[in-house]
Amino acid sequence: MPQASAQAQPERTPARHGATLRVSLWRGRDDGAFVEYEVPRLESQTVLDVVTWVQRHREPGLAYRFACRVGMCGSCAMTVNGVARWTCRTHVAEVAQDGHVQIAPLANLPRVKDLVTDMREFFDKWARAQGRFFGARTRHDEFARVRPDSEARQAADAGIECIGCGVCYASCDVVTWRPDYLGPAALNRAWTLVNDERDTAQAARLRAVAGDAGCHSCHSLGSCTERCPKHIAPTGSIAGLKRVTARAAIRGKL
Amino acid sequence: MADVVRETRRWYWQRVSALVLALCVLVHLATIIYAVRSGLSAEAILARTRGSVTFAAFYTIFVAACAVHVPIGIARVAEEWLGLAPRTADGIAHALALLLFVLGMSAVYAMVAG
Structure with missing residues (x-):
């Protein structure tokens, strides 16, 4: 050897x-x-x-x-x-x-x-990517019924287990090249919310994750997916965001 | 906001042009391999392409897809590797698109009507 x-x-x-x-x-x-x-x-x-x-x-x-x-x-x-x-x-x-x-x-x-x-920038980017849930129901309303086998629910499930450790962010070459890039964790979080049918801030979120510092900067290098200790695939989530934002842009909703 | 729409459109057009290119390149290569298998001369090739509407239509689409796809990629590389401002990179991309289209179409014209 x-x-x-x-x-x-x-x-x-x-x-x-x-x-x-x-x-x-x-x-x-x-x-x-x-x-x-x-x-x-x-x-x-x-x-x-x-x-x-x-x-x-x-x-x-x-x-x-x-x-x-x-x-x-x-x-x-x-x-x-x-x-x-x-x-x-x-x-x-x-x-x-x-x-x-x-x-x-x-x-x-x-x-x-x-x-x-200092993890502040990492978590600030979650906020910048609209990584927060915005709902319309109150505690007085009925629970929303989300079909566990629906395509959107399955997509959200695939990325939901992220615990924000920063391993993907530290492994991402695009973050190294351009520090304003939102990064895999924030974009993965946004993707889980894009697939949350109860969420009411979809248009604002798509505007937040599209563009130069957002999903369109990802080169699909795949380091995030390879290194994620939870075996999440942020590369797939980011590809999903690219598809959904493209659809929104064609419809003039971006 | 303009940046968001621009980036999204760039990605979309690059995807769509890539789909067209993938098909065009396959047809292009298959045609070359099929056509030259018995050794065609330049005259024989031109005799077949002259006046061919199919040839003209196919290669016009091919050239258009190249003129869309290549400049988007070049603009991206120019922004990331050379640190050019988006507006400068866009200017280069538009000039390159025009150049590719004119050169490509002049070649198509020469094959079909030249």
Whole structure:
């Protein structure tokens, strides 16, 4: 086997007793640097476990985010060996190469300190994409009946499980090229609402997601779909938005 | 708002022209392969295309689809890679569309009526 591909292979062997892992953590802000630590290698150890070990035993001032530790909250995403991932659901055994792991903050987001990024722009874009539900009914009205097998409901279902971790956004090359691009998560959210038959803000939403900073900037590179830990396909959602906005433009409703 | 409608229309026209081009390219290639299989001369080809309404109609559609499709893509590349302003990129796209259409149609004219 060529040496390059041998190096690229993650180690899938169980951790030996007393073994250690070399971890490069990003310290500081934009002008920071990677600092290497030696961390005890444990069985079933996750990347988040590694970061937590460094914070508790070596660097009390290390800044990083996590909450649930079980892949529900979406707050612990970081760049692990160059790839955006949930650190709580990534085992060291899946990613370590030659006993080494590099951990950096998410890309495409302003750095705050160490492994923490400023997520404001990411979530502001959800608001800009009209990612909020607007309904016509009140609590006094009957529940809306939405057929579970309708095409629109199925399309909404396919994208609804997003927990806003930012992995897709950090993986998107178009966001890197043009920072005003709304990004896969916000557009995927808009697509679930475009398919919500109860929503009353459809025209405004289509205007918000079309255009240069919206769905028409997507080149269908597919990194978002490949990296999404929830196996959502924002590329498909964005393609759907392109179709629906085109239809609206032809009818003069954009 | 103009940007939203412009981008949406650009995408729509590029999609529609791509559909036309996909069909035209297939017919174009199949015709070439079929026509030259026994080695046709330039005179023999011109003898068949001259006065052919079918040839003229097909290649007019082909040229029109190219004139729509290519400039939209070029404008996009110019905006993203060269950082041109949308208006400048649009100007280049329109000039390119005109150039492609004129060159293409002059070739069609030469084959049919030249």
